[in-house]
Amino acid sequence: MRIVVDRADVERAIETYLREPGNDPAEIVAAARTQRLLPLWKDIGGCILLRADGELLAFGWDTPTRLEAIPDDSPDRSMVHAARGWASCRFPDVRGLRPERGLNSIECPTCKGTGRLVGFPENLTCACGGLGWIPTEAGRLTSA
Numbered sequence: 001m002r003i004v005v006d007r008a009d010v011e012r013a014i015e016t017y018l019r020e021p022g023n024d025p026a027e028i029v030a031a032a033r034t035q036r037l038l039p040l041w042k043d044i045g046g047c048i049l050l051r052a053d054g055e056l057l058a059f060g061w062d063t064p065t066r067l068e069a070i071p072d073d074s075p076d077r078s079m080v081h082a083a084r085g086w087a088s089c090r091f092p093d094v095r096g097l098r099p100e101r102g103l104n105s106i107e108c109p110t111c112k113g114t115g116r117l118v119g120f121p122e123n124l125t126c127a128c129g130g131l132g133w134i135p136t137e138a139g140r141l142t143s144a
């Protein structure tokens, strides 16, 4: 799966990330540094990362050095939406990262369009990535 992003923006964001990786696991920082990837999202399954040419890749915690391209028909499409939404808040200067709301989008039923989960820790992100909406073609919201 590939998205249209500004290559220079992504490369600058990777540099910014590597200076301040926060408390990200070493596997993510290593992938960012050695493969030149921008981490977008992490959860219990693994991590979604962006290459400067717009290709979206993922790895699982069991195999952090095995990066795989996310296929266009992946059941993780809804996670990609969340990953882009979440990451576009962290890396607002990357043009093209934030998903554009289309006509077929609907208000996120989980957060009722607020982008926030009430009663949960701040670091827990709604399935809409904080955007408050989801594209209907993303299908199921669960990662199952």
Ligand SMILES: [Zn+2]
Pocket (backbone or CB within 6 Å): 108, 109, 110, 111, 112, 113, 114, 115, 116, 126, 127, 128, 129, 130, 131, 132, 133
């Ligand atoms: Zn939501």
